[in-house]
Amino acid sequence: MRSVRARTRQAILDAAIEVLSRNPAAPLGEVATAADVGRTTLHRYFPERTDLIEALKEEAGRRLDEARLRARVGDETGASAIRRLCQEYFDLGDVLSLLFREQIAFEDEGDCDDGFTAMIERGHSDGSIDPELPATWISNLMWSHLYGGWSYISEAQVSRHEALRLVLRSIEGAVTPR
Amino acid sequence: MRSVRARTRQAILDAAIEVLSRNPAAPLGEVATAADVGRTTLHRYFPERTDLIEALKEEAGRRLDEARLRARVGDETGASAIRRLCQEYFDLGDVLSLLFREQIAFEDEGDCDDGFTAMIERGHSDGSIDPELPATWISNLMWSHLYGGWSYISEAQVSRHEALRLVLRSIEGAVTPR
DNA sequence: CCTTTCTGGAACATCGGTGTTCCATTGCGG
DNA sequence: CCGCAATGGAACACCGATGTTCCAGAAAGG
Numbered sequence: 001m002r003s004v005r006a007r008t009r010q011a012i013l014d015a016a017i018e019v020l021s022r023n024p025a026a027p028l029g030e031v032a033t034a035a036d037v038g039r040t041t042l043h044r045y046f047p048e049r050t051d052l053i054e055a056l057k058e059e060a061g062r063r064l065d066e067a068r069l070r071a072r073v074g075d076e077t078g079a080s081a082i083r084r085l086c087q088e089y090f091d092l093g094d095v096l097s098l099l100f101r102e103q104i105a106f107e108d109e110g111d112c113d114d115g116f117t118a119m120i121e122r123g124h125s126d127g128s129i130d131p132e133l134p135a136t137w138i139s140n141l142m143w144s145h146l147y148g149g150w151s152y153i154s155e156a157q158v159s160r161h162e163a164l165r166l167v168l169r170s171i172e173g174a175v176t177p178r
Numbered sequence: 179m180r181s182v183r184a185r186t187r188q189a190i191l192d193a194a195i196e197v198l199s200r201n202p203a204a205p206l207g208e209v210a211t212a213a214d215v216g217r218t219t220l221h222r223y224f225p226e227r228t229d230l231i232e233a234l235k236e237e238a239g240r241r242l243d244e245a246r247l248r249a250r251v252g253d254e255t256g257a258s259a260i261r262r263l264c265q266e267y268f269d270l271g272d273v274l275s276l277l278f279r280e281q282i283a284f285e286d287e288g289d290c291d292d293g294f295t296a297m298i299e300r301g302h303s304d305g306s307i308d309p310e311l312p313a314t315w316i317s318n319l320m321w322s323h324l325y326g327g328w329s330y331i332s333e334a335q336v337s338r339h340e341a342l343r344l345v346l347r348s349i350e351g352a353v354t355p356r
Numbered sequence: 357c358c359t360t361t362c363t364g365g366a367a368c369a370t371c372g373g374t375g376t377t378c379c380a381t382t383g384c385g386g
Numbered sequence: 387c388c389g390c391a392a393t394g395g396a397a398c399a400c401c402g403a404t405g406t407t408c409c410a411g412a413a414a415g416g
Contacts (some may be wrong), residue, residue, distance in 0.1 A: 004306075004384075004392070025203055027373055038394035043375065137344050141323075141332045148322030156314045166315050170352035172309075178351070182362070203405055207390070218365035221405065 009045050011035045013059050016052060021097035031035070053102065060095050067092060073115050077173060078123015081140065083168055086118075089146055090164050100147050123175075130177040138175060145171050181208065187223050189213045191237050194230060199275035206230070213296060231280065238273050245270060251293050256301015257353060261346055263297075267324055268342050278325050301353075308355040323349050 015035030019026050028049060030074035032039040046052035067088035073081045089096065120138055123129030129138070133136055191215030197204050206227060210217040224230035245266035251259045267274065298316055303308030307316070329343035331338055 002288075008392085009248030028375095029373080032394095039374095040394055040396095044392085047363095048375075049373095113393080122344070131349070133344070136334045136335075136346075137330065140326050140333065141348055144322040145319075148318050153317065154319065164179045169310070170319055171292075173354065173356070174348040174351040175350065186362085206405095207403080210364095217404095218364055218366095219362080222363085226405075227403095350403095 008037065008041065012037060012042055012045055012052075013055060016056055016099055017059070017094050020056070021094040021101060021166060024098075024101040038075045042051070055100075056098070060099055063092055064089075064097055064099075068115065076126040077126050078119055078121075079128035079172065081119045082129075082138070083172065085116075085165060086142060086146065086168060086171060087164065089142075090149065090167065093150070096146055096150055100143070119163065127177065129175050133175065180323050186215065186219065188313075190215060190220055190223055190230075191233060194234055195237070195276055198234070199272040204280040234276070234280075238277055241270055241273055242277075246293065251297045255304050255306040256297055256299075257306030257350065259297045260301070260307075260316070261350065262318060262355065263347060264324065264349060265342065266338060267320075268327065268345065272327070274324055274328055278321070290336075305355065307353050311353065321351060321354060 012031065012035045015037075016031045019034050028042060029039050029075045031052075032042040034068075035042070035107060046055060046108040059158050061138045068085065071081070071085040071088040073085055075081060116139060117135045120129060120133075124131040133141075145167050152166070190209065190213045193215075194209045197209050197212050206220060209230075209240065210220040213220070213338050214282045218232075224233060232299070249263040253259060253261055294317060295313045298307060298311075298313035302309040311319075323345050327341045330336060331341045331342070
């Protein structure tokens with residue numbers, strides 16, 4: 001029976017990501033509907049709105065960690081590492097918007113974690129990242145771009161792939177030493 | 179007596195920009211307080227919330243237009259023009275956040291207006307802007323950067339001036355042909 | 357100085373979202 | 387096949403924001 005609960009819980013979380021990423025103030029009823037679940041059931045799993053948000057943060061954090069792991073930020077030059085990281089993050093989709101709209105973003109994430117800072121500093125040394133640009137700024141830059149790229153998809157009627165291409169292109173340009 | 183009404187109205191608008199840029203869902207009472215005005219008075223000037231938002235859009239649009247005018251986007255190379263435009267927009271401060279948080283942004287602004295497109299295309303021709311990058315993307319890029327730069331100020335405890343420097347540096351890097 | 361205009365507090369009805377309770381139904385799992 | 391767990395609908399109280407009305411006091415302007 002454990003699996004039933006787990007499945008329902010996950011369905012709610014997935015729906016919440018989808019709905020709340022588009023509108024953080026959306027009523028819980030909408031989340032429930034999107035999850036194909038009664039509002040009552042939603043409250044059974046997450047008694048208060050804040051409980052849902054809390055769980056959402058954890059979920060987003062987990063996915064972020066997985067993505068960071070896949071990106072292998074310790075390998076190769078700093079610039080190529082950040083490129084891989086962006087690719088992985090970009091694929092997170094709605095989670096990105098969520099991290100933005102809620103102010104979850106840079107509080108779990110910190111200004112940026114140790115691995116990130118290390119990656120940038122490696123880039124500073126190996127000449128692939130402009131030493132004038134601090135890690136915190138590059139972190140900020142990356143998130144702005146990711147969000148921008150994602151919203152560009154719906155604005156400009158452009159493929160996910162094309163948007164990613166532009167994002168990578170622009171970040172690389174911004175970061176490369178002149 | 180005309181001037182009294184105008185002054186009160188403006189005070190409300192200014193307060194609304196400040197408050198709603200930080201939290202678009204803020205209750206009207208907060209706006210009234212920030213404007214040093216009774217909630218009743220606020221409702222006298224803007225009967226419904228939507229009326230206030232409406233006026234806010236106009237106000238933001240006006241300030242945006244002024245900034246664009248000051249930037250003289252028709253002069254010099256495309257790259258230098260976009261640089262000036264960013265500088266002017268950056269100085270709008272809270273208005274920027276407002277344009278983001280409310281979804282006013284790219285609806286009055288359109289994907290980008292004619293002047294903007296012309297500026298970019300001039301840049302494409304004069305070799306200061308990478309022809310691979312469409313005007314719509316650069317518009318998107320610019321706004322993301324502006325917002326990112328502005329939030330960077332409070333995140334990284336950095337001066338307005340330093341943030342602007344980084345924004346300009348990054349946009350230039352992203353836009354310059356390789 | 358007196359009138360007209362503007363103001364802001366208080367009180368009120370309304371509305372939508374929230375969280376709770378109760379109950380009938382469904383459906384896993386033993 | 388039976389029983390316990392999970393579900394979802396209905397009804398409810400509650401709360402905060404909204405928008406309205408009324409009135410007394412302040413202030414502008416003749």
